[in-house]
Amino acid sequence: MNFTLDACVAALILAVALAYFADSVAGAAWGAREHYDDSLVVLGRLLRHYDLQRAVYSNNSALVEAVIRAAMHPSHEYYLAVVDLESEAVVLECGSSRLSSHLASVTLPGWNGTLRPLVICFRVGGGG
């Protein structure tokens, strides 16, 4: 009788532990699929070709859209906002504001031989 009770309790503990472990692994795998790439990595790649800086500093939202779309899968969405540090105002905003993924931000010190810090806030994620 004691052995049976012991085995039943052990089985119950193992079942709960296995269920918790499976849930964690499934959650991690699902999260990885939701965001195909880190927003910061995409932002870094865009910065290395200088097109994003040119578009952002010229306040050209159409160029920003073209530059980002050229670097992303068509089914994915993005959101980009540019904040001027001096005036503390949003100077440019484009993309989908429905995304809820991690918002990465990078501050550029200047462009075209000037010192004018701009904060680029950027997020990418699967389209709805």
Added chain:
Amino acid sequence: MSYTAMALVMALVLAAAAAAIQQSKVEVFYVWPAEVDRGLCDAITANVAAYYSRVGDRAAALEFLRRNLEVALEHNPLFRVLGYEVIDMTAASGADCACVNVTVAYDLPWGRYVSRCWLLAVILSRTKVVDPLTGEEYVNLTVACATELGAPVNLRALGGARLAYSCNSTWVLVAPSSASSVILEDWRGVRIELALGGG
């Protein structure tokens, strides 16, 4: 050892593994990748190259580089530069070619990154053309341009010169022969000065 005790030990191991997996999932989103370090370093180098190509003063360009890094480090808390070294900062202009080169090595937490920004223009041919109606004389230059990323994305001529893309990284520049030189600017703002008269 009873079955319950063994099951508890196994449950603890599984819980630790699950916690580790969840933690790694969170870290994916908040890690500061090396690609952003490279992007920021390249943006700073290009900004300094644009400034240096206009001012031509090495000391001022070094101070501008220091200020750029100061701003970037202040506003990007995860961007860390342990040190930097200017490997090359030159602007040369000859009879048939002109070049601006800024190369900076940044010591970052993950290693050394050498960031380059250069623009080179070589004059392939130079012919004089006279307008038959006005009698005005023009210089027609065929110019090949290159950067560290290949052909420039965009190039424009400053002053009274006209510039048109031809093919294979080659541009045709038409300027009045009264001008001694013409300035070309790429899409990053890096400028070079080409002599119209030649050697």
